[in-house]
Amino acid sequence: MSCYIIAEIGVNHSGSVEVAKEMIDAAKKSGADAVKFQTFTAEKLVSSNTPKVKYQESTTDKDESHYQMIKSLEFSYEDHIPVFEYCKESNIDFISTPYDIESASFLVSIGVEIFKTASADIVDLSLHKFIAQNAKIAIVSTGMATLGEIEPVVEIYRQHDCKLTLLHCVSNYPCATESLNLNVITTLKSAFLCNVGFSDHAVGALPAVASVALGASVIEKHFTLDKTMVGPDHKASSDPAEFTELVKAIRETEIALGSPIKSIQQEEMQMRKVSRKSLFLTKDVKYGEVIMSDxxxxxxxxxGIYEAELSIIIGSISTMDLFAGDMLKIGDFRLA
Structure with a gap:
């Protein structure tokens, strides 16, 4: 199956339904299978003394508090409905990340079937239980988590028979190449025996392409219309041109990966016939003469005949006069 590619709009809409619709159009045109939003209320998510993390300090107003930043990016429940409907009209999947059970319950009420949880919420087991009970598909980011913290979350989804994909993730924006640890994708697959993808916070398309080669079935990457727009995540997001190239690179990688079955490709057939070696005679051989290795x-x-048949041919008897330089053929000899 093709890798499922998610354009993470997140809060890059800056609270505007019209910007959100414009981003949906751009993501669809770029080749995304889905767009993802975030569903929260600032009052439920952030306490007044929560600090900003380093990348947020560098991409937002320094005089603005963490709470004020989150509040300015909030999408009301009412705003979700036209955006959700627009995704259906545009034939692109709508996904959202709820940050509390009330938000998740709202998403269920409007018909959302695919839920994504943030890496930070790997420890919110009540939220995971609610999603497992109500979602058809759950996508769980695992940034900042140990295998021991991931295990009980996986068990919750298994208990409720909810289709689960774990996303390998490194929670920094952007993530340094030396911190990507893409081999964790294979670790998660072998440890939990479920679908695994990659939430890509790196620069460029190469890490996502490599993750697909390692077996990632879902790729999520932040998406923006313009990196210079105001907000904490635009700078580390892919613009439409970059996202288009990402999708193209992933699709080409899938084609190149092909099948695990070792078979002769049609375009190899001429080379196989021309460049392989066959058995030729180095001297004349008379009718009835025994064929020797020299x-x-x-x-x-x-x-012609490959060297693998040499043991059968040596000691056989010529069925006709043969000449030096001839390619040996079936019918030119018989067993003694």
Whole structure:
């Protein structure tokens, strides 16, 4: 199956339904399978003394508190409805990350079927239980988490028979190449025996492409219309041109990965016939003469008898007069 590619709009809409719709159009045009939003109320999510993290300090107003930043990016429940409907009209999946059970319950009420949880909420087991009971598909980011913290979350989804994908993630924006640890994708697959993807906070397309080669079935990457827009996540997001190239690179990688079955490709057939070696005679051989090893050599093309049959041919008897330089063929000899 094709890798499922999510354009993480997150809060890059800055609270505007019209901007959100414009981003949906751009994501669809760029080749995304889904767009993802965030559903929260600032009052429920952030206490007044919560500090900003380093990347937020560098991309937002320094005089603005963490709470004020989150409040300015809030999408009301009412705003979700036209955006959700617009996704259906545009034939692109709508996903959201609820940050509390009330927000998750709202998403269920409007018909959302695919839920994504943030890495920070790996420890919110009540939220995971609610999603497992109500969602058809859950996508769980695992940034900042140990395998021991991931295990009980996986068990919750298994108990409720909810289809689960874990996303390998490093929770920094952008993430340094040396911190990506993409081999964790195979670790998660073997440890939890479920679908695994990659939430990509790195610069460029290469990490996502490598993760697909490692077996990632879902790729999520932050998406913006313009990196210079106001907000904490735009700078570390992909613009439409970059996202288009990302999707193209992933699709080409899937084609290149092909099948695990080792088979002769059609475009190899001419090369196989021309460049392989067949058995040729180095001297004349008379009718009835025994064929010996010093009468044979290997030369191109490969349309004759391969060396693997040499043990059968040596000691056989010529069925006709043969000549030096001839390619040996079936029918030129018989067993003694």
């Amino acid at each position: 009468m044979l050599t290997l030369k191109r093309p490969g349309t």
